[in-house]
Amino acid sequence: METSSAGLDTASKSIIVGAGPAGLTAAYQIGKVGGVAVVLEEDSVVGGISRTAERDGWRFDIGGHRFFTKVTAVSELWHEILDEDDFLLRPRMSRIYYDGKFYDYPLKATNALKNLGIWESVLCVFSYIWARIKSPKDQSHFEGWTASRFGWRLYRKFFKTYTEKVWGIPATELQADWAAQRIKNLSLFKAILNAILPRRNQKEITSLIEEFEYPKFGPGMMWEKCHDLVIDQGNEVLLNHKVKRFLHQDGKVVSVQADGPKGPVEFASDSIISSMPLPHLLQAMDPPASEETLKAASSLTFRDFLTVALIVPEEKGFPDNWIYIHSEEVKVGRVQNFGQWSPYLVKEGRTCLGLEYFVNIGDDLWESDDAALIDRAIAELGVLGLVEPELVEGGYVVRMPRAYPMYDNEYHENVEVIRSWISQNAENVYPVGRNGMHRYNNQDHSMLTAMLSVENIYGASHDIWQVNVEEDYHEEIS
Ligand SMILES: Cc1cc2nc3c(=O)[nH]c(=O)nc-3n(C[C@H](O)[C@H](O)[C@H](O)COP(=O)(O)OP(=O)(O)OC[C@H]3O[C@@H](n4cnc5c(N)ncnc54)[C@H](O)[C@@H]3O)c2cc1C
Incomplete structure (x- = not known):
């Protein structure tokens, strides 16, 4: 067995599915310890959802990708991949457009007061007080969770419509997990306090909210550079390779089949890091996963x-x-x-x-x-x-x-069924990232799950399902 200077088994070969932030981070980390990795990407470009699209010289994101994180190791990696002058520090400004008016977001009491008018503001405050006295009984869904923290009137004005646009289902059918992760734990009381407090007392809040880092040519710049580094390390990133099948036996996946530009190709594998959608991973198992697991997979949307x-x-x-x-x-x-x-x-x-x-x-x-x-x-x-x-x-x-x-009512249970099947039947498969874990992970958490999975391959025992479970991580809806 070949080993690196760090005593790791670097001769083993990892197949990585997806060249988005999670997959490329995994490949880069493996390359840094001299390990062997092949990245298979179905698309013709890298970056996944964090790519930068380019049309006729115009560049734009899928969404808008702020680089902010509370995870030091991730922030260090961003700055290892790109040079300092590749980053811009951008002032952040965002507002809500509602009923013909612009409201600062995160909500600011003075601005909200001005737009709503005195009478409506008083009603909102009473509605908030009422929600504190008599909280909605069911806070397991988005509506109950948010109305209990902001009051019904503010909930209807500032959260309901947008949330239902994003998810396409009534807010009562959306699990509260999403609200807990995406809306800063900012009560109306805190919003008023923020408006009144002098700025110097808001350092912790403002540092996250008022500026963010951004690669000057967009987020794709990070992943294009990371791709180049992986190649420089001697590993492969194969674009236009869609993974179709995982052959497993004795509790492990032994090879991966993909459709490449020249037809089907097969790769022997000692471990798999998968950022492809979790249900697709399950559906590609050969022999097929249990009926119960396949049902759970097809229920994830x-x-x-x-x-x-x-x-x-x-x-x-x-x-x-x-x-x-x-x-x-x-x-x-x-x-x-x-x-x-x-x-x-x-x-x-x-x-x-x-x-x-x-x-x-x-x-x-x-x-x-x-x-x-x-x-x-x-x-x-x-x-x-x-x-x-x-x-x-x-x-x-x-x-x-x-x-x-989708965080629907059954998603958590379905993910658990799939996890359990993988641990028993494909223990060398490491689901990572956003769709890879069916979790609302941003780039930083997608990367962190990849970094920890690489350490697990080399002997550590991190529980990557504990990444991004804390409430109050993100400061807003997006
Ligand atoms: C609108 C929007 C705004 C966002 N804003 C931010 C933000 O401000 N800041 C932030 O940090 N994050 C943001 N994110 C989240 C960020 O885009 C994701 O966290 C990140 O891209 C996830 O990385 P990933 O590698 O897990 O998955 P992905 O980016 O989805 O990459 C997975 C890759 O796997 C490939 N793949 C899938 N199936 C197969 C297969 N069968 N075979 C081969 N390849 C396959 C895909 O083509 C893709 O390239 C935003 C997301 C959205 C949708």
Whole structure:
């Protein structure tokens, strides 16, 4: 057995499924200790959901990818991969558009008061007090969890519409886990306190909220560079290779089959790090997993996403990085201004607005052709009064299937069934990342699960399912 200077079994070969943040991080970490890894990626580009799309020299994200983390090891890795001058430190600004008005987000008491007016504000405060006295009985779902912390009136104005746009289901059918992870544990009381306190007392809050790091050419820059480093380490990243089958015996996966550009290929494997969607991993097992496990896998679902990038004159862009659109009269859920993320994404005198639609594969929006989507996006910008339709120069559409793992009522149980099957039948398979674990992981947690899994391959025993379980990690809805 070959060993590295660190005494690790580096002769063993890891097959890594997916060249997104999790897969590339795993490959890079393996390469650093001299290990052997092959990354199989079905797409023709790297970065997964964290790629930067490029069309006619315009660059934009799938969403908008802030680089923020509480995990030092991840932040160190970002700065190891990219040079210091590749990063921008961006001021953050975002607002909610509701009922024809812009509300600061995170909510600020003074601004909310001004927009709502005295009478409505008083009603909101009473509604909040009432929710504190008589909390909603069922807080296991998004509606109960959020209304208990903000009161029913604020919940209806600022959380319900957007959340239902994102998920496409009533907020009572969405598990509270999502709210707990995505909404800062900011009560109305704390919001008022934040507005009153002098800025110096808010250091901890503002450091997360008011600025973030961003690679100057977008998040894809990180993953393109990481890809190059993996190649320099002597390992392989094979694009256009869709993994179709895992052959397992005696409790382990022994080889992986993929469809490559020249036909089917097979790779012997000592361990598998998988960032492909967890249900797809299960469905690709040969011999097939138990009926119960396959049922759990087919019950895990996703919400899909598409963005329409519109080119407009720079002065028609807004100062925000993004605006949440809570208004019901349009389907768009959020609008990014990519020029506010980085001047390197846009061209002289113009900016690129990304109108984000939360969809299901096969629904009307998903099935619409690009021209119809661009027309709709232009019209909706007009309805919102953000940009006059005739000023839009052109547009591009990018579709992203499976952007959000669904947190429905049964998802947790279904994930448990699958985990248990894997530990008994494919113990050398390490599910990592976002869809790979069916968990609402951002880049940092996706990377951390990959980093810890690599250590597990080399003998550690981290429980990666404990990553990103704390409430109050993220500071907002996104
Ligand atoms: C709208 C939106 C906004 C976001 N904003 C932020 C943000 O501000 N900050 C942040 O840190 N994170 C953000 N995220 C989350 C971030 O995009 C993800 O955490 C990250 O991309 C997950 O990395 P991953 O490698 O686990 O998965 P992915 O990025 O999904 O990559 C998985 C890869 O596996 C490949 N694959 C799948 N199946 C197969 C197969 N069978 N064979 C071969 N390859 C396969 C896919 O093509 C893909 O390239 C956002 C996500 C969305 C949707």
